[in-house]
Amino acid sequence: MTLLSLEQVSVAYDNHLILENFDLKLEEGKLLSLLGPSGCGKTTTLRLIAGFLEAKGGKFMFDGRDYTHLPVNKRNFGFVFQSYALFPHLSVYDNVAFGLRLRKMKEGQVKEKVLRMLDIVSLNGFEKRFPQELSGGQRQRVAIARALVIEPDLLLFDEPLSNLDANLRVTMRVEIRRLQQELGMTAVYVSHDQEECFSISDQVAIMNAGKIEQLGAPTDIYQYPKTEYVARFIGFNNFLVFDGTRQGNTGLEWTIGDYGFDVQLQAGQSTANTYKGAIRPEDLRIIPLGQLTDLQKSLSNQVPGTVKVSTYLGRSYQFEVQTALGAFTVNQEMDIPIAPGQQVMITFPADKIVMVAQ
Amino acid sequence: MKINKMYWLLLPGLLFLTVFMLIPIILTIGSTFVQEGKPTLEGYLYFFKDAYFNRILLTTLRVSVFTTVICIALGYPVAYYISRLGTRKKGILLALSIFPLLTSPVVRSFSWMIILGRKGLVNNALVATGIVDKPIEILYTPTAMIIGLVHLFLPLIIITLVGVMENVDSELIRAAESLGASRFTALRKVLFPLTIPGLIIGSVLVFVGSLTAYTTPALLGGKERVISTFLYQNAMTLNDWYLASVIATIMIVITLVVVGLMNKVATKLNPKG
Numbered sequence: 001m002t003l004l005s006l007e008q009v010s011v012a013y014d015n016h017l018i019l020e021n022f023d024l025k026l027e028e029g030k031l032l033s034l035l036g037p038s039g040c041g042k043t044t045t046l047r048l049i050a051g052f053l054e055a056k057g058g059k060f061m062f063d064g065r066d067y068t069h070l071p072v073n074k075r076n077f078g079f080v081f082q083s084y085a086l087f088p089h090l091s092v093y094d095n096v097a098f099g100l101r102l103r104k105m106k107e108g109q110v111k112e113k114v115l116r117m118l119d120i121v122s123l124n125g126f127e128k129r130f131p132q133e134l135s136g137g138q139r140q141r142v143a144i145a146r147a148l149v150i151e152p153d154l155l156l157f158d159e160p161l162s163n164l165d166a167n168l169r170v171t172m173r174v175e176i177r178r179l180q181q182e183l184g185m186t187a188v189y190v191s192h193d194q195e196e197c198f199s200i201s202d203q204v205a206i207m208n209a210g211k212i213e214q215l216g217a218p219t220d221i222y223q224y225p226k227t228e229y230v231a232r233f234i235g236f237n238n239f240l241v242f243d244g245t246r247q248g249n250t251g252l253e254w255t256i257g258d259y260g261f262d263v264q265l266q267a268g269q270s271t272a273n274t275y276k277g278a279i280r281p282e283d284l285r286i287i288p289l290g291q292l293t294d295l296q297k298s299l300s301n302q303v304p305g306t307v308k309v310s311t312y313l314g315r316s317y318q319f320e321v322q323t324a325l326g327a328f329t330v331n332q333e334m335d336i337p338i339a340p341g342q343q344v345m346i347t348f349p350a351d352k353i354v355m356v357a358q
Numbered sequence: 359m360k361i362n363k364m365y366w367l368l369l370p371g372l373l374f375l376t377v378f379m380l381i382p383i384i385l386t387i388g389s390t391f392v393q394e395g396k397p398t399l400e401g402y403l404y405f406f407k408d409a410y411f412n413r414i415l416l417t418t419l420r421v422s423v424f425t426t427v428i429c430i431a432l433g434y435p436v437a438y439y440i441s442r443l444g445t446r447k448k449g450i451l452l453a454l455s456i457f458p459l460l461t462s463p464v465v466r467s468f469s470w471m472i473i474l475g476r477k478g479l480v481n482n483a484l485v486a487t488g489i490v491d492k493p494i495e496i497l498y499t500p501t502a503m504i505i506g507l508v509h510l511f512l513p514l515i516i517i518t519l520v521g522v523m524e525n526v527d528s529e530l531i532r533a534a535e536s537l538g539a540s541r542f543t544a545l546r547k548v549l550f551p552l553t554i555p556g557l558i559i560g561s562v563l564v565f566v567g568s569l570t571a572y573t574t575p576a577l578l579g580g581k582e583r584v585i586s587t588f589l590y591q592n593a594m595t596l597n598d599w600y601l602a603s604v605i606a607t608i609m610i611v612i613t614l615v616v617v618g619l620m621n622k623v624a625t626k627l628n629p630k631g
């Protein structure tokens with residue numbers, strides 16, 4: 001069931017439109033991530049949902065009710081801030097109890113709920129501490145506990161892990177996902193970090209300049225970006241700019257000049273459209289030209305070139321290869337790197353080329 | 359070694375303060391306990407038995423307390439408003455709000471005399487609108503002193519509070535609202551406790567300022583005396599330096615007691631962090 005829907009919403013700061021005719025839908029019990037570069041409007045979207053910002057136009061429906069003009073404090077949404085925003089003058093216990101006391105709950109019941117919530121986020125024994133006496137990860141968990149304990153209808157996270165170190169980030173995101181699933185919460189999660197978004201979400205929305213470029217399950221987006229923007233964003237650094245099609249040995253081929261490429265179209269894509277072929281650096285293969293037979297050289301999905309730069313990445317080498325079709329980046333594991341200046345053949349595996357809208 | 363040498367830099371300032379402030383104060387206080395070579399408390403006994411002086415003391419405290427409370431009540435919302443503005447607007451409004459500090463106290467008080475007098479703006483308006491049928495007595499009463507002092511000290515409390523409020527993350531207010539608090543409740547439960555240190559500092563400044571202010575109560579108070587004007591009268595008009603010293607000592611003690619009390623309150627209410 002659709003729980004949340006933004007319909008044609010616009011938001012402006014000082015008459016400068018940040019979101020224009022923005023649409024978003026989210027099912028109950030799912031976690032949706034908003035992912036995109038800095039300044040694309042992720043926080044703005046989240047604040048709009050929370051009610052910190054007023055929409056200029058459009059409608060925000062939640063659970064069948066119109067929330068567009070409902071004040072923040074009537075929404076019953078939990079918000080986890082990037083800066084945690086814990087109340088510095090209150091102990092951990094009082095921070096978590098804050099929302100419950102506003103609901104005029106009896107102190108006994110407050111205590112029961114707070115202690116259970118602190119147990120869930122593994123902070124038993126920390127009740128009397130003050131926020132500044134906690135580590136970043138602990139503060140984070142207090143912030144989550146404070147937002148969860150009011151049993152919100154929706155949880156909103158704004159880059160909750162960005163202040164933590166890499167290890168803790170991984171632990172905490174697993175934790176957040178576990179809590180969200182255990183409690184059956186619906187959540188919207190904002191992050192810069194792709195891995196974080198892909199690992200904890202049911203749905204990912206890739207945003208670009210106030211618009212959602214693509215919304216889908218993490219695996220769908222990761223494997224089949226629909227636009228060049230999304231492809232670039234998730235690491236498809238190489239693009240083939242096709243100029244036509246022709247009948248090749250194995251069927252229809254896309255061409256760039258004399259070069260032919262066998263590709264696999266996704267559902268809904270037609271041969272009539274103009275596409276770019278996107279491919280990740282680690283999906284390209286390079287072989288020194290001298291090691292190939294003439295027959296091998298004549299196959300499609302290959303482009304010869306010269307290695308310009310070779311960089312050691314630890315597990316693999318990264319090569320910048322200049323070809324007649326432009327420069328390509330290739331990541332490949334090998335024991336002895338190919339030296340700059342060498343002639344190589346780049347292979348583009350047909351099943352790894354993703355056709356994206358230009 | 360390096361740090362020890364740095365302490366020498368403090369010497370000129372310390373010397374100045376010792377010679378021109380500490381020693382005179384100690385001498386003044388000391389002199390109140392000695393008369394004609396014998397230790398005595400006569401000056402103090404005289405004062406605390408004197409009904410006239412007790413009334414002056416009471417007026418002074420009342421004026422100072424009212425001034426402080428009114429300054430907080432008027433200044434707090436203004437400070438909140440200013441603290442939430444953008445840099446440019448904030449600069450302009452802050453400059454405007456400290457304007458009263460830049461005018462001479464004499465000029466400021468004379469303007470109030472014109473406004474509050476029997477034929478002044480306020481009385482004219484009150485009579486014209488029929489709220490009262492003959493001019494009321496405002497000028498030369500403690501009320502006039504309070505009005506003048508509030509005008510003088512409001513900027514002080516605004517500046518102090520704006521400074522403290524700017525340091526309260528606005529996300530905290532949003533957090534409270536998202537947990538179900540109305541804006542007012544959010545301000546009461548989050549902003550207010552976090553601004554208590556500023557409120558205390560501001561109150562001390564205003565209270566002590568009102569206690570020791572001379573020009574404003576002298577011009578607006580007429581025959582009504584407060585401690586500072588009474589002190590001046592004893593020293594300059596009556597040329598009684600002994601009594602003037604006693605009054606000065608009493609003022610110092612009141613100031614110290616108030617600052618000490620406020621400090622106590624501050625440490626008790628001080629939010630962590």
Ligand SMILES: Nc1ncnc2c1ncn2[C@@H]1O[C@H](COP(=O)(O)OP(=O)(O)OP(=O)(O)O)[C@@H](O)[C@H]1O
Nearest residue numbers: 013014018036037038039040041042043044045192
């Ligand atoms: N208070 C504000 N006043 C004016 N413009 C703002 C304000 N807040 C954000 N903006 C602008 O709105 C746009 C979107 O901002 P937003 O904070 O939503 O970005 P974001 O996607 O969350 O970025 P980041 O990943 O850096 O947090 C940006 O261009 C930003 O400059």
Ligand SMILES: [Mg+2]
Nearest residue numbers: 042043044158
């Ligand atoms: Mg943001």
